[in-house]
Amino acid sequence: MDPKSNTPSIQGLRWPQPCHMVGDNGSTPGTVRNLRTNDLGGVIFGCKNVTMKECLAKQLFGLPYAHFSYVCKIGPGLPLFLFNYSDKSMHGIFEAASYGQMNIDPYAWTENGTERTQFPAQVRVLTKTPCEPLSEKQFMTVIQSNYYSQKHFWFELDHAQANNLMLLFKPLSVPANFMKASFSSDKTNLLSALVTTKWKRIDGQENTDKIGDEIERKYSPELRKMDKFESIDFGNYEKLDNARKALSNVQYEGDIEEKIMDLDDNVQEHYLITNLHLAGENPLLDQQSKDEASFPNLEKVLHEPKMISIDHASSSLSLKDCKIDDPVPCIFPETCKRNILLPPSMEENRSTSDLQVNTELVEIIKRLTARTEELEKKQAESNKELQQLRGDVKESERMVQGLRDQINTLESRLHSSMLQGVTYMEECPEHEKVIYLIGGYNGSSWLSTFESFSPFNDKLVPLKPMSSARSYASVATLDDNIFVLGGGDGNLWYKTVECYNHRKKEWTSCPELIRPKGSLASATLDHKIYAIGGGDGVSCHSEVEMFDPMLGRWIYNQSMLHKRFATAAVEHNRILYAVGGYDGKGYLTSVERYDPREGYWSRSASMNLKRGCHSLAVFKDKIYAMGGFNGETMVSSVEILDPRLGSWMMGEPMNVPRGYTAAAVLGDAIFIIGGLQTTNDIWDTVEYWKEGSGWTICQSKTLGKRCFLSATSV
Template identity: 40%
Template structure:
């Protein structure tokens, strides 16, 4: 099946301006689980202090999908470390601060795609070798990776960071002792023959390291600010306790200055000041002082002081134990919160049910529960694979499994890049998607999907960038047929030889065909219609790999391009498309045994750029464009003997330019 575009004047939105080589995945808002923002050593402080993250303007294609509460992370490219856990405090917007990260605000910012943030949990940063295995699929170069995260990657990063959560603690000083005494005046001995020179006493707080630094100034209690800011401050009760202890320490300091006292530890040292007569000349009274050994009873205040210090140490230890217990509770509650977020998202999807009548709401809930159970068990052999496309707002990287008979859909891992106008084919149980683009840029890239592992892999690129091409597999070969680049239409055919590991040029078609449709039937490749550079065509041709040549077959009855082509009961069905003037609903059937096209019953709607597949002897034509750029979300269903029926889907959204295929045997 193939999609294409030429004459239809379709204008994609601004999010479609995507370069295939740029660092975007362009996940939809539904698939976006988190976003990584970038910084350097010179900008990280501004990011955190202003609580604002930003990226260059081209990243707005996905920054605009950020809603409040979405998990965010900050990658410091200078140290190759990932910081978190943050969350969005606003929606992603342009120029929240037009002058952010500039020297003096005289120039406009280079990072206008911005979001306001808050800290969800303060954690130790992750080294690249720690987080790289989680986002390995995002790496498109040795040191470059896409910043968009799906839900699975986000959950794993949050779990890893949460395991290294930082526990709030009492700030500690870089030194263990601080000058904390008064000058003792010159004193005479009992004999009056000698004087003890003035001294400065310094108290060593090694015996109470928890008290160190709190004596000098109150601000030292706040000295433990980390680079993320002090978002883990103690609660109000702890603040009151700290203030009470600080008041005691300050009172202790004042008392010590007011009355002389002996040293508390053996580390006390004496510093000789100027001569005793200087003190006497300043009017200082001189009292005799006895030795410590003989006059210990005169210094009861020393014992009282030591007792007070011991009491304060015990109280601070209790405070630390209380804070440690609170930190454990906070970690536990945050883990509970993270687990509840998934449930909240599910509940949000039920909000609209409140506006339904009670009986309808109950029925809708019942159906939703059944779908949640069943969609995880969708049979790929009974479903149609829908790939990429355009929904009217942005181009998509989605891969979905659609069970048309039960009208159920399941999201699989999205492609590495947004992709529309592409072609798809199965080869050796791998789904290959090649070519296409986003309306501005055409791709030559190819990627394959493994259904068993739910993983995408980059494959050898096409020789030419092209879109609206056909894709068919025969035997062990994959063919990329025709297509164009918006300037010229191609007749070229490229073949992927897995033994050689590259695309090689095969025999070209007889005509140039952009917006061509192609299928395989009984080992023969068929290509129909398309745009040759000047007009849409009725002609068709076939390629027999055994003859290695193209042969013209009977022409269709109507011109058509960007149409769908499927096989049913050994016949080809050409469905809808664009004839150069308008969309068509007509259907033609080619029987190779009769070598002629027969007009059959038309579809219920005109549609082109649609996706089509055959399941259980029924043809399903999904989405596409009706007319005047109106995108469809309905399905036309055909079964021999029953004709066409149009079905409104509950799960499909409006989409065109997508590709579709069914699982090949």
């Protein structure tokens, strides 16, 4: 259940969202682009300052249920980004470390981890490249086409958008004042730079106080006593580079001085060799020369590998060849060239040898660069093939599921034929009372089924299915036809209308609604069909469309006073009643009535309790509102309106709470079929009510789990 969107959700479903809202971790339901798996190049997840730390610490991102339609398409390696709603900044670059799933951590981003998470559409991540965050002004140009309002954008990115967004990011770097101090001979400056530097964590927040206070507390006495470093020697460039990156990205929790000394130890050896070589052959340097040679230019240390080249022949010289009284003692006598008297031939050939080594290094670098480019190109091709294979696998899974559905349908038909003597496309006998069940969702598939169900005999007879899967639809009857309006398949909202003719026993396409919508209500009045309220995943509607067979098309009729999504409506004594629903802010108790003789909607007596996703039925001149969702949980309550009295009374509640059911009146009973119990449980039971007997539950062996379906008993 997503309390922020006030819309119930279950695992694996894309839920219609009444309006644009922000969850506790900054996630935004909104609407979706519905990119295919092959076209999905990246995904943006949302957070706030209060949830970002947990996102990064757990290496886990999450969104509300409504986003699972594309989170389920995420596979390992897909680029991901994290948008912080608190400061409107984009963080990256991350990549998926798992497939998108439901409830990897069912208690993430909740207080003390004791409640179910509001953001179950989750994926595990790893940090591909820690980068400086982007402001909205920086990244909005890249995803401009994703903005569906001034401040709201879709989280799905195509390949071009994902690549262009990654190009905007700049890797985190060590602060300049620390780099300057690290190549200074003054240890006090180095520690002071650590104290005063504003280190940026991966989450983009500054972490100055923690480091500064810790260093001041532990090292202030030493800073006052210290004058100079001992002679520090730098080298081992790969370790040095790794150390710098670590210093720029981590949050220091240990001993700062220990980390600095680790850096000193890692760079000891090669820098001394470089220092000695730069000094030349003269063993007696003046103090100024020593100072200049002790800390060479960083550019040379990093980019002139020839300076650390030592002639292999010199390595055979012994310790006794070194001069003990040199101003700078020899630490590596076997490789030291500064204090060794080299033969004249070696002195003459030194520059030639250095040039040869440098040329060889350049050639090696060129070959490695070319090889790297070749490997990157092959990697890109492999990634493209992998994405295509993933798409093929998804398509194969859909085909397999479709075949399974067909097998189940055929087995059900065969079973029904054997038990009931009824074959496909044959209606039940005229004297047998049945309820027609249309579409819905069974926990794994969106259904296009059309079946007759006899609750008295627990018989389910498959009839000719609709042209496409359809849920959240509304049904109305006119003459000898059953009309199914709008709805969707879990990814798209429909404006299509299908009609089933009992005599011809087939479905035909009818004029379409003016715009796509689902979770709407419908009723027939004066030989016209009314489509009432509903929504399209972005907004809730108060509009009413009317179909007049004489005109052959849908036209707008008088709108209701309130927006009503997941509402219910009936016709009673030539008056339409629209009851409850969701208006984009909350669930309603209000009721409206439309009398075509007046030509406008007016307020009627309100219910006692809020409800939407409920069922409505007319039984013995009274209107029954049953079950539904009250904004927090499914309910079992029942309210009854007697139009002559003009007020709602509480009736006997159902045995179990349920919403998104199908309801129909058959004989002297009201039947409630299937529906949702909780966010993850779908009912496979039938419950019926008779005067004097109350509510009774029947276990059906043929119905199976089903919700979001439509029904009619005509």
